[in-house]
Amino acid sequence: MNHPSSSPSRLASSLALELRFADQEESLRILLAEDNHQLRRLMSFVLRREGHEVVEVQDGSALLETLAFSIVEGGRQRFDLVICEHLLPGMPGLAVLAGLRARDHALPFILITGNSELQAQARELGAWVLSRPLTMDAIRRVVRQTEDELRASAGPVAAAAGRP
Numbered sequence: 001m002n003h004p005s006s007s008p009s010r011l012a013s014s015l016a017l018e019l020r021f022a023d024q025e026e027s028l029r030i031l032l033a034e035d036n037h038q039l040r041r042l043m044s045f046v047l048r049r050e051g052h053e054v055v056e057v058q059d060g061s062a063l064l065e066t067l068a069f070s071i072v073e074g075g076r077q078r079f080d081l082v083i084c085e086h087l088l089p090g091m092p093g094l095a096v097l098a099g100l101r102a103r104d105h106a107l108p109f110i111l112i113t114g115n116s117e118l119q120a121q122a123r124e125l126g127a128w129v130l131s132r133p134l135t136m137d138a139i140r141r142v143v144r145q146t147e148d149e150l151r152a153s154a155g156p157v158a159a160a161a162g163r164p
Contacts, residue, residue, distance in 0.1 A: 060091025086113035
């Protein structure tokens, strides 16, 4: 029986991710969903200073529209990571995460919430969790951990595909 991660679409996705890393070194394409304008701008500033490309949205409908476009368009429009506040107007962050996982999208996801029950649910769905109050160091740390995981998961797939 084939392992689910060896499917052609996952292989292509992993190879595309590896190529993006090669092209952009340590840069990720991040979708940042936060309704607080000042916090969103601060987080975006910090992430850009770390060398990442950041696309900002302020509510659930913009998040869904942006995610749908990236999934349909793929390629360079695809996101490497979503950072999402749970209490977004229009659509809770946990609902977005659950919807992605229900459709077999393994897109790395960081949920921001202070609620321990929601944190546990997010972790069960494979997400990283940031608790409030936030610190910029905590954001940097979890993004770096996500980068490391993405690189580690891209390596064996590239080797299986015959790449050096």
